[in-house]
Amino acid sequence: MKEITFYQCFRENILNGSKTITIRDDSEKDFKIGSIIDVFTFEQHQWFAKIKILAVTPIQFSQLTEMHAQQENMTLTELKQVIRQIYPNVEQLFVIHYQLVSTDDVNER
Template identity: 50%
Template sequence: MSYRNITFFSRFESDILADRKTITIRDQSESHFQPGEILTVARNEDDQYFCHIRVNAVTPIHFDALNEQHAVQENMTLEELKSVIQTIYPGQNEFVVIDFTRLDVTGNVAATNS
């Protein structure tokens, strides 16, 4: 079976694998993912695969609407989250929140490690 790919910076890998990061906030160029879709996840820096995720929802959001709940789902403070987003996407304000669940190697929801 063939899956579409999504990459994350390597600094987020351990949080994803430990189910501490359950969303990703992306610009509009990545708004094409669909709920129920299974994605192959790799590190951005070296394209090394490290897991699969299932997309639960893709929701538009404006930068000013980011809140503490988003920060918790990203495993950081709201100030850190806003800083990371501004660094990755300078000058942008329209994003999508991709809510996801990490899958185990059999394609089932992974047991939480935390």
């Protein structure tokens, strides 16, 4: 089964549903629509959720909008800064839309 990692600082936003997309580069675009993916923290590789991939859409950095920022639970300025820190000089990106399926919350099990 495929997996995806997120920085720890995004964990709560994923779990509470305020972050519903992730923007990645070409190396992480090959998720199959409908697949269930294990989600781990980047820093400690700690599992915390499963997500269902809903869509993978190509986008240019210059095409990012407030809508994308809202789906990432940040401002457009913050989103562009984060993306540039992670992917400096990358113009071709991919928006991965996902839905939370299960979490590490014991009340969810």
